[in-house]
Amino acid sequence: MKPTSRLRRLASLGSRFLVVGGLSTLIEIGVFNLLVYVWGWDVVSAKIVASLVALVNAYFGNREWTFRHRDRRGRVTELVLFVLTNAVCTAIGAGLVWLGVEMAAGILGRTPGAIAVNAVNLVSIVIVVALRFVLYHSIVFRSPAPR
Template sequence: MSSPSRARRALALGARFLTVGAISTVIEIVSFNALLAFGVEPVTAKIVASLIALVNAYFGNRHWAFRSRARRSRRAELALFLATNAMCTVLGAVIVWGGDLAVEAVLGREAGVLALNAVNLFSIAVVVVVRFALYHFIVFRAQPARP
């Protein structure tokens, strides 16, 4: 396979992944803010919002973004997907927790919704990179080329 063809396929995969991610991000941000509005603590809101968006992420990635990848058993794939996302959820929550503490230290008061959303968006950006790498190389991995 030629490099330009491989590059086009990689770009198409990345675009599909980012589209699914954008939709999941909107779901996560709306959920996060709704939970904050109901008085849920920021880290808990982050975890719950991530889990809500996870449903869209699985179906969008499995059935669209990585649809051309060979499938392993549904259980194995789902277990890897859930493990990957549990790790990514913890990573996002740790970033929100640290960011919340940092904002409070800098401002000398509790972080407001705008600051929490900035921290949340930063956590999403970091987690997107980690998640793509794990999906690409582990969860929905390509089958090795046969000689």
């Protein structure tokens, strides 16, 4: 395959991934804020639950649209890889939120407000989205084997 056509396919794949991820991010931010600021949850628990809720959208969007042309190794195997990948990514995201909120509290000398907490959450989402794309592309929704 020519480098330009490979780059086009990757750009197309990446743009579909970002659309699905954008919608999943909106779901995650909405659930996160609902849990923290309406129901009084702590930020780490809220991050984990919000990420899990958004994953339902992410799985179906990526499986049925972004990576629909990819090899289907079996729904159970694919779901196990998807869940394991996202468990790792969710743990990393929760750790980043915890670390960011702790750092913000240290810098501010008080508990950070909603803007700081959401800024930390968005930074964690950006980092984890990049990691998810690499893992989905290379492990979860793999390319078909050459024939």
